Amino acid sequence: MARPSIVPIALTVDDRVGYTLWAPPWEEDGEEWQAFLGASEDDAATVHLFPTPAALAAFCRTRTDHDLADHPVWPVVVGLGAADLTPDEDHRYDLDGVYDVAAENPDRWAVEELAATIDIVTRLAECLDVEEDTDEDEIDGLSDEDDDRDVDADVELDRRPAGDVERGGEFGALTELVARPEVGSLGLGVDAFVGRSGEDAWAGVGAALDDLWEDVLEELGEHLDWTGGGTVTLEDYPSVAEAEEDLEEEPSPAEETGAGAAQAPPAPPSPAPGVSAIARPGRISATPDEVAAAAKFWESVGILPVEIVLPEGAGVTLRCYVDDRARFLGREGQIYLFATPADLARFCAGDEEHDLTEIASWPEVAETSTPPLPAEQDRYDLTELADVLTEVADGAAGLVEHHALVQPVEGVRDVAEYAGLTRVEQLLTPPAALGQAVARGERNPDATLRAEDAATLRPAWDEVVTEVSGALVFRD
Template sequence: MARPSIVPIALTLDDRTGYTLWAPPWEEDGEEWQAFLGNSEGETATVHLFPTPAALAAFCRSSTDHDLSDHPVWPVVAGLGAADLTPDEDHRFDLDGVYDVVADNPDRWAVEELAATFDVVGRIAECCDTAPDEDDETDDDSEDDETAFESVAELMAQPEVAMLGLGVEAFVGRTGEESWIKLGSSVDELWEDVVEEVDEHLDWTGAGTVDVADYPSASEESQSRAAEPEDAEAADVDGDDHTEDEDVEVAAVVPTPTSTISGSRLTASPAAVAAAAGFWEGVGILPVEVVVPEGAGLTLRCYVDDEARFLGRDGEVFLFGTPAELSAFIAGDEAHDLTEIASWPEVAATETQPLPADQDRYDLTELAELLSEVADGAAGLVDHGVLTQPVEGARDLAEYAGLPRVEELLAPSTPLGQAVARSDREPQAALRAEDAAALTGPWDELVREVSTALVFRD
């Protein structure tokens, strides 16, 4: 059964990167909660930040004076080392880089990065805002309360910010371009005030355990990660070894089921994936991982006139068990539907490994498991946002393979279609047990239908 989770995250602000923990919304005693590693007691609520995952791990082992100490899985987190508390790429948020992102033309990575950054800023504001409710009696100067996050609220209220949840398609065409320009204007006007409000609640001393001088610059920290992607395990400050039991338990803690479904069956460091992404994005053909009950496999996908086209033939999608097997096929001469793509000669000649980014992993089985768990009583632990990525992958596969039944199952009038529409409007809305129960059957049928188009190659 799904359970509350705690996720390591990294925040970059004022040219330094701090590490902390976030507990996504969970339900306890009939109420929904979320929290960061920090302290909400006193006049100013704070989020504790640390210069390295190792420093974060040391604090977790030695301190219980914080808002996560009563979290259901804190005893597990308290025993984890630096490797387990190192955020994945989906949970690194560059507040300094927002101006650069909105200054460029929108693509799906820019839209997703902004959406994630604004989301975490809003969550920090929500957790640290200790201003009294409007219904409570307040002093005359309550409007000036420093925890009101007025600029954050103003930015989040902009319709263009809400459009980020719709993906890059919302910023295509003349109307979309105008919306992107308006988003940039809102950022120019409000972002400096937003980060000032947030920074007032960021504790860069790690609750007094570190010094601001301990933080490397953001560029130094990035270079260090790229140079030593596998070294986090050895970076524990006191060199404690961790048991195999702890390694098993961490899978139950991170990643959270309320985040975008990720967690590849492949083993590749974030640095290796990022390095490979430069080539694949440049040629416009991306590695994709698909997971169905029959197994997991890698393929390639591009878009031609906004229609998905996969590495395959006659509506069948070829899947390979490892990057090496996929690379070997790419270098061969078997006919398939991507050979006509202009950049295919570059792909056929490359030695760059086909490593999928998190947003190009479609685990159709994990969604089935989550729906079953919610239907069995894990309501409040999974939100509608978990539908977005697997449905996107299923639709692309069905489009290429010509599977009309998939679109019938996702029609706006169906329970699955209605849930997908809500995932676009309100991705943070919790899935109820009765909703999940109604989706389980249709989703299982959809997965069976998609599986008919997949061919696992040796």
């Protein structure tokens, strides 16, 4: 059994593409489960679909009233952006296109595409069939005996050999479809459709789809929530042609890198020897118990570890307040960042002069063996806010509150104060658009961000991040 995971998928139905999440089989308390992003009740179950990965990501960031909220890796999904929740080609299922695929020659690609499409529909049915005695009447898919089968988080998995399909439940047409021998042969691969008998079997697949597929889609359609849990409407969905055009226009990672390099602002002045520009991606990780244990020391000395995450990388440093003004581990307006808490601790144990040396409790910091682990309130992910603003501008309005601005803005204000970044202060203060949004967030943090506001705020925030980046240097 593979480790628990959650996979973004796309379903094309009725000339619309809907994005959602699927949790492949995982084991918990000795039982095997599967689930989709949706809601299950005693008499109904639905899968939430969204018009864009951005809308999906915004829902995941703000909602827990769904069947994946208790999944072991859900806390990871909450922090993902639209790019991370965009399905790869292997997880895009065109339910409208099965007739066209069946009309092709039975090569490996056609057979695998039909098998994968019918398989995902059977997995959906297993999770969505909530009629009485569901776990006696589940539908098995097209995989062989060793394939891991799945169920919704509210239904115990009933493992069956391939082809052992029970009648009944809400998905009678699908049950009949997968019981057809020719359809069952899809799980055997392209070899099942070679020669005269194979040609007959392929024709049988097409005939079965002609007879039953529309009924299958009707059964499934009763359980597809095209409102994204009440966050979108049908008008928000582009047609399939429009969605494909948008997908083609998205730059590849290599193109994004090139474009980013071409548009990047001038690099800050070269730092002193032993210092390199911030360019190390990653985040500091520690268990809550480890952070809590370390916090006792750091709070006692009045100097706290801080993590800052930017597009170019992430690092940890130290910060305290003197006369209510932020002071960082650094010198002459430059803040020193370290790739790991261990690197930071080694620097602190050295004898280099910096702006925290004169703090009365610094000798305790220099001598401690307590790792500098940032608490959650002292971790400032400036990239996450950029992703949020992009998602809202792309159509996820109404899902993100102004409160999302509070913590990252708090972090950059401290950096700006220490480094003398007057431009940042200007951008974060009314009448600047970003400053107005911050002020609204302070007055009413539960108010949601509007798409038109986010489109204006994103470039302003990008400028803030660029200014802040110029004050941060990574120490070796």
